Every structure is written in C-alpha cells, then in structure tokens.
Amino acid sequence: MDRIYMDHAATTPVRPEVIEAMLPAYKETFGNASSVYSWGREAQKALDDARAKTAAVLGAEFNEIIFTGGGSEADNLAIKGTAWKNRHKGKHIITSAVEHHAVLDTVKWLETQGFEATFLSVDEDGMLDPQQVRDAIREDTILITVMHGNNEMGSIMPVEEIADIAREKGVLFHTDAVQTVGSLPIDVKEMGMDMLSLSAHKFYGPKGVGALYVRKGVRLDSLIHGGAQERNRRAGTEDVPAIIGLAEALERADEERDKVIPEITRLRDRLLKGLETIPETRVNGHRKKRLPNNVNVCFRYIEGESLLLNLDMMGIAASSGSACTSGSLEPSHVLLAMGLSHEIAHGSLRLTLGRETTENEVDYVLEQVPAVVNRLREMSPLYHQ
Amino acid sequence: MDRIYMDHAATTPVRPEVIEAMLPAYKETFGNASSVYSWGREAQKALDDARAKTAAVLGAEFNEIIFTGGGSEADNLAIKGTAWKNRHKGKHIITSAVEHHAVLDTVKWLETQGFEATFLSVDEDGMLDPQQVRDAIREDTILITVMHGNNEMGSIMPVEEIADIAREKGVLFHTDAVQTVGSLPIDVKEMGMDMLSLSAHKFYGPKGVGALYVRKGVRLDSLIHGGAQERNRRAGTEDVPAIIGLAEALERADEERDKVIPEITRLRDRLLKGLETIPETRVNGHRKKRLPNNVNVCFRYIEGESLLLNLDMMGIAASSGSACTSGSLEPSHVLLAMGLSHEIAHGSLRLTLGRETTENEVDYVLEQVPAVVNRLREMSPLYHQ
Amino acid sequence: MYSDKVMDHFQNPRNVGEITNADGVGEEGNVRCGDIMKLWIKVEDGVIVDAKFKTFGCGAAIATSSMITEMVIGKTLDEAEEISNTAVAEALDGLPPVKMHCSNLAADALQKAIDDYKANKQSA
Amino acid sequence: MYSDKVMDHFQNPRNVGEITNADGVGEEGNVRCGDIMKLWIKVEDGVIVDAKFKTFGCGAAIATSSMITEMVIGKTLDEAEEISNTAVAEALDGLPPVKMHCSNLAADALQKAIDDYKANKQSA
Numbered sequence A, B: 001m002d003r004i005y006m007d008h009a010a011t012t013p014v015r016p017e018v019i020e021a022m023l024p025a026y027k028e029t030f031g032n033a034s035s036v037y038s039w040g041r042e043a044q045k046a047l048d049d050a051r052a053k054t055a056a057v058l059g060a061e062f063n064e065i066i067f068t069g070g071g072s073e074a075d076n077l078a079i080k081g082t083a084w085k086n087r088h089k090g091k092h093i094i095t096s097a098v099e100h101h102a103v104l105d106t107v108k109w110l111e112t113q114g115f116e117a118t119f120l121s122v123d124e125d126g127m128l129d130p131q132q133v134r135d136a137i138r139e140d141t142i143l144i145t146v147m148h149g150n151n152e153m154g155s156i157m158p159v160e161e162i163a164d165i166a167r168e169k170g171v172l173f174h175t176d177a178v179q180t181v182g183s184l185p186i187d188v189k190e191m192g193m194d195m196l197s198l199s200a201h202k203f204y205g206p207k208g209v210g211a212l213y214v215r216k217g218v219r220l221d222s223l224i225h226g227g228a229q230e231r232n233r234r235a236g237t238e239d240v241p242a243i244i245g246l247a248e249a250l251e252r253a254d255e256e257r258d259k260v261i262p263e264i265t266r267l268r269d270r271l272l273k274g275l276e277t278i279p280e281t282r283v284n285g286h287r288k289k290r291l292p293n294n295v296n297v298c299f300r301y302i303e304g305e306s307l308l309l310n311l312d313m314m315g316i317a318a319s320s321g322s323a324c325t326s327g328s329l330e331p332s333h334v335l336l337a338m339g340l341s342h343e344i345a346h347g348s349l350r351l352t353l354g355r356e357t358t359e360n361e362v363d364y365v366l367e368q369v370p371a372v373v374n375r376l377r378e379m380s381p382l383y384h385q
Numbered sequence C, D: 001m002y003s004d005k006v007m008d009h010f011q012n013p014r015n016v017g018e019i020t021n022a023d024g025v026g027e028e029g030n031v032r033c034g035d036i037m038k039l040w041i042k043v044e045d046g047v048i049v050d051a052k053f054k055t056f057g058c059g060a061a062i063a064t065s066s067m068i069t070e071m072v073i074g075k076t077l078d079e080a081e082e083i084s085n086t087a088v089a090e091a092l093d094g095l096p097p098v099k100m101h102c103s104n105l106a107a108d109a110l111q112k113a114i115d116d117y118k119a120n121k122q123s124a
Ligand SMILES: Cc1ncc(COP(=O)(O)O)c(C=O)c1O
Pocket: A235, A236, A237, A238, B009, B010, B070, B071, B072, B073, B075, B100, B102, B147, B149, B150, B151, B176, B177, B178, B179, B199, B200, B201, B208, B210
C-alpha cells in the first residue's frame, strides 16, 4: 500500500491540468498585468479571464472578486478592512468561538486596537444558533464574521440565516468559506453574503493565492497598501500564474462536483461508521450538516500527536487538533468550545478525504487505526480495561 | 526582430531552472509544512532549505527571514508591524518622497491612524541626504524607512549611512530593497539593516512571493494574523513552491552576478548615451549611484503613454512614470519630487535591461526611439522646431 | 485595454497638423494633467470643410482628437456643436473608464474652435 | 522534526508497563496539558534495578519516558537524581524547542518516584 493522504482539509496537491494552465504564465505571459505593452495586455487578459471564471462559479460579478495571497489574507482583509473603514460607525465585532485562527486571532488583535468582540459559543455539535447572533448585535456592531464549514470538526454553519439577520440589522456579514468553496455549491447572491473568503490550495489549486468576494457597495480599507492593483484594494504585482490556477481549479471543482462529492461522502460515512466501533470514541461535529469529506473523532485516553506519528509510520497522513502538533499546551479551541474535556479533546483525529481517495484506502485506514489506538491505550496511565 | 522586453524593473520571466525546482512541490512535496506526517516533513525540509539559502545569500540568520506574499506585503509588514508594535514609544515615521507606493501609501495610511510622518525631499538626482534624516529624527520617531534602489529613476540611496544614524539614535531602520536584491550584493549585517524587503519576481523568481529580513530582536505585530507559520509573524499555509522558487532564483542571481551585471551595465550605458543624443532629453537619476539595469529619460513635449504605445507597436516593452499609465492625472511622484516640471515629467521613459538583453536589442531600441519621439513631437502642440 | 478602433486612430491619426488660415482655433487641457489638444477648423457656408489637430497626450487623447476631426468634417456648425464626448467615445467603440476624461478634451476643444470662429466672424 | 533517536524510542518504547510491587512510583503532568507520565522503579541496595512507565502524551513525551527508563536502570539513586531534563534531551540527540517541556516531565516523574521510594523506606 502506497502512502495514504487523508488530510485534504489542510491542503491538496495541485491538479496536473491546473499546473498545465499555469505554466505559460511563468514563461511567456509573464508580463506585469498593469503595463500597456503586449506582454502586459496578455497578462491582463489572463487575469480578466480568471476573474470572470471565479466570479461566474461563485455567482458574483467580475469586479466583486479581490485576489489575495491566500485564505488567511482574505480573512484578514475582510475583517480588518471593514473594521478600519467603519471605525467611526462602531467598534463591535461578532464572531464564533470555533473560527479558524485567521479569523479568531485577527479579531483578538483588533481588540488590542480599541475594538470590542463577542465570541459566540456553539453547541455540542459545534453549531452556532443564529438567535445568539441576533441577541449579540449591539448599536455599535459593525461586522459579523462566522465561518461556513468548520475546518476541524466539519460542521456547516447556518450562514444564510445569519446573513439574513445581519442584513435586517444593517450589519456587514463575512464568512470564511475556505473549507466549503470547491466542495459545496456557493452562490454569494442567493446566500446573501457581503464578503466571502476562499483559498485555492484547498481545492487542488496552488498555495499562496486566495480570493475575497466583496459585494458591490461594501467598502474596506486595504490590508496591503501600494500599487493600484485589484482596483486599489490589494497592492502588489498580480501573481498571474497562481490566479490562473485558482480559477482553473475552481472551475474544475465546480464541474465535477456532482460526480465527486457523493462518492467522497459515501466513503466518509463508511470511515466514520468503522471508527465509531472503537470503544470510547466520540464523533465530533454535526452528523448531517457536515463537510462531505470530514471525519473527526476523539479516542479517549490517548494523545493526538502520538496517534498521528503512529499513523504516519503506517503510511497514513492525518491531522489532529492536538496541542502538541501546534506547539501549544491547550488542545483544539474548537473542541473545547464544543464542551469537550481537555482529556478527550487531546485525543482527536481528523481524517479528510479527497477526490483521489479510494475504497481500498478507507479499508486500510479502518484496519490500522484500531490497532494504533489500542497500542497507545495500553501505554496510557489513564486507561484501565 | 522578436519582441524586446525592456521592463525588467516591473517584472521578469521565471528562469526555467527555477520552474524545474518548483514543480515537485506542486505535485509530490505538496504537504502542509506544519504537519507531522511525511508529506508535511518533506515540505518543511524544502522550506528549511529555502530559508537557509535565502538567509545565506543575504548574510542573515535562518530565523531572520519571513516569507511573504510579495514585496508590497513585506513593506507593509515592516512598516505597519513595527508601527503598531512601537505605538506606545512614539508615533513618528520618517521616509522619503520617492519611495515605491507600497511604502508611501502605507505610511500615508498610518497617518490616518494617528501616526505622523515626515517625507524627505531629494535632490535633482533623486538622492536623499543622510543629514536630512538626522535632522528629521524626533524624540518620538519609531521608524525610518528609505528604499535602497529607486524603481523608477534608479538612484541608489545611501542606506548604510542612514542605518548608522538610525542605530546611533536608537530608531529602527527598514529598507525596501526590492530593486537591488538580485543585482547588487547585499549583506544585511554589514549594511546594518534592521529590516529589508525583497520580491522574487524582480530576479527571475515567481510572483506572489517575497521576504522580509527582520534582525533578531526586532519585534513586530503581524500584518496577517492566524496560524503560527513563520514563527507567528505571517499566518497562512506556506506557499512552498513559490518559496523554493524565490530561494533558487536568489541563489542563481547571486552566483552569476559578477558575470551578468557588468555586461548589463555596459549595455545600459550604451543605451543611455544613445538616447541622450536626442535633443531636449533629460537623464533622470544619479549617473553613477544607479541600478545597473536602469535607463530613465524624459523627452520634452511628449507624453509617456503614447510613447509606450508607439514603442509597443515596434515590439518594444517599456515603462513610464506617466500619469496616463496609472489612471491618475499627476505624473510620477518620483520625478516631481526631483523638481521636474509637470510638462517634462509626463514625457518619461524607463527602459530596464535584463540578463537576456542583447546588443542587438539595444541597437534596435536606439534606432526606434528617436523616430517615435520625433513622430510624437510633430504631433504635439507644445513643440516648435 | 483600448479597442481596435482606438488603436487604429492612435496608430494612423487622421488630420494631424495645423491649418494656417484657420477660421477657428480651440485649445483645451493643460500640461499638469498631461493632455493638451489644439484644433483648427476651416468653415465655408456654415459647414466645417476641414479640421486639423495637434495633441500632447496619451493614446486615448490622440485617438479622440483624430476621431473628432473625422466626425466634424462635412458637418454644419450646429451639427458639430451637438457632438458630445460620449459620442466621440462611442465612435471609437468605447474607452476605458479611466480614460473617459480624454474624450471631454476633444469635444471641449471643438466647442472652443467653434466659439472662436463665431467670435472672429462677429468682429470681422 | 524529531531526531532518529527520538523516533526510535517512540516507535519501540523500552520498558512500557507497570511494576506490580514497585518500590517507588512517580506521576507527573496533567490532562490539561496533554502530558502525563507515570514511572515505577524497583530498588535494590540503593540501585535502581528496574523501571517501567506509562505515558499519555505526544511523541516527545513517550520518547523521553522510554529514554529515562533506560538511563536509570543500573544507576544508584544518587546518580539517578542527577539526571537532568537536558541530559534526557541530549541522550535523544535533542528535542525541538517547543517540546523541551516534555523532557521536564520525565525528570520530574523520576524525582517523584525516588522521593516516593525514600518516603516508603522511612515509614517502613
Ligand atoms: C521598489 C519596489 N518596492 C516594492 C515593490 C512591490 O513589489 P511586489 O509587486 O512584488 O508587491 C516594487 C515592485 O513592484 C518595487 O519596485
């Protein structure tokens, strides 16, 4: 058995067709897209095409897409950009306790800059109740930012309902859709989004490139000041190859969705069911409203990093919210926010499937994980049969 | 004659060897460098190698390099990051009037956030007098940021002397070395830099990736918050292929410098001399302390964009500080800061040579430019023979 | 960026030059903004029979200058005065948004040339 | 990230288990931080003749646990008490900086086991 990659929520390999699409922009269409001469116009055309494709897949307009240097930058731009721009209107921001650090740490940093924040708690399935959002809105609330699909335990948040509330109250709404774009159908207009972040390397595109959808009329300060690129909202020579790659990957993900996602979901369910048979195992995240490729469980009495290292020895690449994989002592803020105890939260395992995941791989994982869990439990001072 | 590319200061094509070095990281070494499993460790190793190479070329230490999403981001991180971090110490920033917009607009934005700035003027050669910097330092000055090589008119600023003054006064010093890294030898320790920005696509590396050297002990707030990448100073999944590309391109530029730069300089001087023979032409920038590949002249009575379009018709890609290429009405802030009148400043032409520039190309340009200038002057209501 | 029509007029501008015994001359723009157009017209029986221009400016400025001279030749003064800047831009198959101000230049210079003609006639 | 030595001890931990009639037991760490080590020692004539551990924790925690049991067996109590956390880390060819706290765990658990042994003896 080859190595098995089950960490697609972390990153994905770039599709060969996407690399093919990108290569010409490294060598021939390499011009600065802002220039008047032919090389520049060619680059500009490639950029325009990529923007049109991206906008089309998301149901957005051409000028509503800002390309960024990744998902984290898109989140930072959305949150800091609107915070700074609306500073005179108010200083309160609402978010959830289970956001990705790109949102959470950004909001926390804004707290050091005179803003105030409310971090809404979630239920034991990791779900946020929209009513909580409504209750948290104050006179001076300027932004609500709640993620679409949770990168760790996979729950899909009721962002449409939150968007409705935000619109009703006249507050801007941003969603971090880094985990859903590419796997769930997204229509920003239908969903009522003001801003939405995505990151190409989560859907078989290149790393270091993302996008922020910004609804026409929503104004924000730049995060990166300088040249007039991206209609003055994101300075820096456009990374044309990467942007081409993003658009190509997004379009392909969109096209194959109906074929690929049901199959991933089926394998995901098999995997989840198999792992659940291990004693003292908790399934994390909502059972139904869940990212199609996400499996997240906690095995009591063991710690995540040693689990991952053991799986790696068996050729399986997986992830954990374990503290020891992040260099901190606290386990996953997401699992703790769902009410899990430290002990259980430390023993989390995330397996995220991809378009190239096979039945055989799932079988192999289902064979190895119980053995590894057993081995570590026998070594654990907390475990008593 | 093929198309001739003479806009290397804007961007450069990626070297084939650099693309080769990057490709494996798209397909095989694609893992998330922060992960514990083998794919992640392989990516981490590639990242470590790239960081070590980059540090070695710059005379920096391994941990003093922060990879960013480009030169503009590096500038923004250096300036905003230290401004925010040192806010309690003071609010005054010193810079020059001829900086790239990534510095200028960042400092101007900080002015809207309660900081104060001094924009130092330059002489008619575009040079900044270090004494001016000394005189501008106040009790509450927290940062001096002056570029190394000017992207427009090519003057090389006395950054070592400014760094000495900054050190003596206990003020942080940052330099935007986007135009010099790759062509001039850089040793951050010898030069006494606290922070230094660079951008890979200026030296035959990929776009969308840059780096900020930050001397050990210099602390800054993040610009992009989130994950713990880059030792908590720049969040976002590392763009491993691009970072590999940056390091590879930098190393190769460093190795071939002694062979390539003298030849570029020779061609540059031929070009400059030839263009000077056109009547009513002004050479911009310092004659000696000048980027080796930079030619910048103003032709009286004509406007830059129409000059560029005409050159493009002849197959020559060039640049201008012309207002009409940037969508504004004001011509180049750099040329105006050097004391040029609006009329002359509008007629500027920048030709920047590269490692693949040939003698024949220079000949061809020297043949075409006078004809084009003539044609436009005959059409100009300002021109009277 | 520019339409083919713009590039055609930029590459092969029509009616460049001066008219020595012009009946009206108009100049618009200033060096600060990097756009100056000077337009000469020859008028016979209330009809513009010739027009020439000189322009210092960007591609759009040159193309609109060229285009407006083509548009006015053969038109009565009244018809010529009707030519709006958007009409010039449309005749060029459009201009990039940041360049729309250039089309003002041409229409304004034309108006000035016509005014000049009228003033000359009055005082004659 | 981890040295080969760490990975060896992690993959093939030595002396895993409990000693039923141990002369001393030490436990260190807590679930909050995700690291708990329990160490049993058997002492004869002031010499540690056997040591076993159970550990809940990351790769470094398991490897340092394994390593310290190897290091103490055959040592006198005085010698064993001299073992510092850096000595354990060094014996493993180093640990990543963020993992250095794990080596404290092992040395501290050992100290507690020795203390426990001494207390037992005193009260005996
Ligand atoms: C001097 C200088 N600084 C900063 C930049 C910005 O670099 P980038 O376009 O990679 O963001 C450039 C080039 O565009 C430059 O020439």
